[in-house]
Amino acid sequence: MDLHIPTLLVVSVFVFILMGLLTCHAWWRETRERSLAYLGAMMLLAALGVVLVSWRSRGVDVIPLVFGNMALLLSAAMNWTAMRVFVGRAPSLPGIFAGAGIWLILCFIPAFYDAMPLRVVAYSLMAAGYGVLTASEFWRSRSKLEVAYMPALALTLLHTTFYIVRSVIDKSLPLEQALSGLGDGVRFFSFMLFESMLYVIGIAYVTLAMVKERAELKLKAAAFCDPLTGIGNRRAFMSHGKLLLTRCKRREEPAALLLCDLDHFKRLNDSFGHPMGDQALIAFSRILTAHLRSHDVFGRIGGEEFACLLKEADEQEAVQVAERIRQAFFRLAMLEPGLLSVxxxxxxxxxxxxxxxxxxxxxxxxxxxAKDHGRNRVQTLRMLYLDLTDS
Known part of the structure; x- marks a missing residue:
């Protein structure tokens, strides 16, 4: 079944404009996601490019041949930039304008300007080049991306493959023949328009899904993070701690819990001010981070109270870790060594x-x-029971 190319051109323009405006609206509501702004610009430039390219045989061929294709190449560059920004890298201005600039320079060469097959190959390879760059942004950042990026990568690779194939098999059908429905390349031309619409709709959907997923992950992380110290809060400790203990119980591995309370914290706040108290909390959280292992669970569970769950640790090992933490905090020179203790x-x-x-x-x-025995000490439950028995 042959698709009516004039209708496809009109539909594609409206699809690109609609998707571009909706994506820009999503960026306007969530301005921290600049990738949506670049993606919206990509779609609007694609609409402009299609409109300009459609101006063939109207007496001013420089508009569709030069500026129309420049707009389309800028659109491909914006698609790359959107994904580049999404993975946390800065936009590359030389890269954005490279394709359009190269096209403009080539159009000053008569042999290139007058040869449609050469123009089709050059444009297709440059569009495919931007596709390769887009896919490489996902691939190089795959280890740090926490969102489901594979649909976007797959779409980009399929779109890139299409333009590589086009550079080989496109019969360079003039637009006027395509509009009339005559010529061997009509079906491929109509498929190209159809593929472009599918890609724009698909990449808009998966990008919005990735943005939403990342926003949800950030909200979840904020809900499990103590805003002052940057370590886990009580909710995070209870949630992760229960999981750790479940695994330890299943494997019959020991675990130990350290409950830490900064000594005379109210007096510290009253004597030196709350900012100094905050600095003490931050300093202690850094000591915990430095002295505990990556698979241990710890967090600030109260005002000046911290809890640490040590995996595969018996009492002797737990006491040794606790002593190192206590001594490190006691030696801090924030005020004077010895004024801080836990x-x-x-x-x-x-x-x-x-x-x-x-x-x-x-x-x-x-x-x-430990508090009753003078503070600034490590106390085990077994030692406490022995003390009570002796007394």
Whole structure:
């Protein structure tokens, strides 16, 4: 079935304009996603390019041949830039204008300007080149992208492959013949317009989906992050801690809980101001980050209270880690060495089981034992019971 090319041209222009305006509207509502602005510009430039290219046989061929194709190449460059910005890289102005600039220079060469097959090959290869650049942005950033980028990559590769094939098999059908429906290349020309519309609709949808997914991930991360220290909050600790304990229980591995409370924190705030108290909290969170392993779970679970869940750690190992944390904080020279201190209660799954709430309750008991014994110390539940027995 042959598609009516004049109708396809009109439909493609309106599809490009509509999708461009909708994408720009999405960017306007979420201005932090500049990739949507570039993607909207890509679609609007594509509409402009199709309109200009359609001006053939109206006495001013320089408009469709030169400026129409320049607009289309700028559109392809904007598509690349949109994905480049999405993965966190800065736009490349030389890259954006390279294709259009090369086309303009080539059009000053009579042998190129007058040879339609040569123009088709040159345009197709430059459009494919921008497609390769677009795909490479996803590939080089695949390790850090947390969103589902494969649909966008697949669409881009299919679109790029189409233009590579076009550079080989396109019969260079003049537009006036295409509009009349005559010539061997009519079906390919109509398919090219149809493919362009499908790509614009598809890439707009998957890009908006990636933007939405990333925004949701950021909101989820913010909900699990303590805004002052940048480490996990109570919600994050409880959620990740329960998962860690479940795995440890299934594998019959030990785990230990450290409950840390900064000593005399209210006095620190009253004497030196809340900004200094905030700095103490931040400094302690950095000490935890430096002394704990990547698979351990820790977070700020209260005002000046922190909890750490150590995987595959018995009591002796947990006490050693707690002592290193206590000493590192005690030696901090924020005010004077010794003005800052922390008390730490330690319990293990051996005596308290794998229930996180139970571990926290037992660790809290050990922590208050550390406070009662003069603060700035590490106290285990077993040591506390021995002290109570002796007394």
């Amino acid at each position: 008390s730490i209660g330690v319990v293990t799954t051996r005596e308290s089981g794998y229930d996180l709430s139970s571990l926290l309750s037992q660790a809290d008991e050990a922590l208050y034992g």
